[in-house]
Amino acid sequence: MDDRMFRTAMGKFATGVTVIASEVDGQVHGMTANAFMSVSLDPKLILISIDKRAKMNEVIQKASKFTVNILSGDQKEMSMIFAGQIKENKHVEFETFEDLPVIENSLVSLACNVYQAHEAGDHTLYVGEVINLNVQDGEPLAFYEGKYMQMT
Ligand code: FAD
Ligand code: NAD
Numbered sequence: 001m002d003d004r005m006f007r008t009a010m011g012k013f014a015t016g017v018t019v020i021a022s023e024v025d026g027q028v029h030g031m032t033a034n035a036f037m038s039v040s041l042d043p044k045l046i047l048i049s050i051d052k053r054a055k056m057n058e059v060i061q062k063a064s065k066f067t068v069n070i071l072s073g074d075q076k077e078m079s080m081i082f083a084g085q086i087k088e089n090k091h092v093e094f095e096t097f098e099d100l101p102v103i104e105n106s107l108v109s110l111a112c113n114v115y116q117a118h119e120a121g122d123h124t125l126y127v128g129e130v131i132n133l134n135v136q137d138g139e140p141l142a143f144y145e146g147k148y149m150q151m152t
Pocket of ligand 2: 006008010011034049051083145146147
């Protein structure tokens, strides 16, 4: 099985879109991710999967904490910026929540401490303990077959 076939198959699983964010030495870094899931209620745990080559990986290792920002349908540009799909540098203003950077107007922002990290092939799985969260009403941004979609 080649990589393309695997990605085509995985792309049939419709997901939301998040931006993971954290800060080291006053530098905020964000990265688009759809490999996100809820894990446990007691304690409150979530999971993200980060490519070992991604800059985000070393940022999370250094900071030991991060936020997960679930994007709304009108935040496609945010996803494109933090996936490197928009080439020119765009200035993004982050808000601060629990001393961590969050993307304003996200549907949900989760502030997490790294609870566990697991090596898994070419990715690292970070289990985050949710220490606080913000929720807003709105429609989500979706990702399906490699394309962005809106629910309405
Ligand atoms: P870079 O590639 O250096 O940064 C990413 C982009 O964000 C750059 O364009 C950079 O300029 C911009 N940026 C970062 N910080 C700031 C800031 N403070 N202000 C303004 N711009 C900033 N990869 C995974 O490992 N796991 C996933 O679950 C995953 N899901 C994805 C889902 C989707 C829908 C898409 C489109 C991509 C996904 N990716 C995922 C791929 C990942 O988003 C890209 O490979 C990304 O470029 C890796 O980022 P990086 O940390 O290496 O940093
Ligand atoms: P795509 O067809 O590459 O992605 C479809 C699905 O395949 C994704 O939703 C994801 O589930 C899976 N996938 C893709 N790349 C992966 C990887 N390196 N490791 C594990 N699973 C992966 O869609 P696209 O629009 O071409 O994606 C844009 C870029 O973002 C590509 O470079 C892609 O590799 C990357 N991406 C990475 C991940 C990830 O690392 N988990 C997830 C989504 C997209």
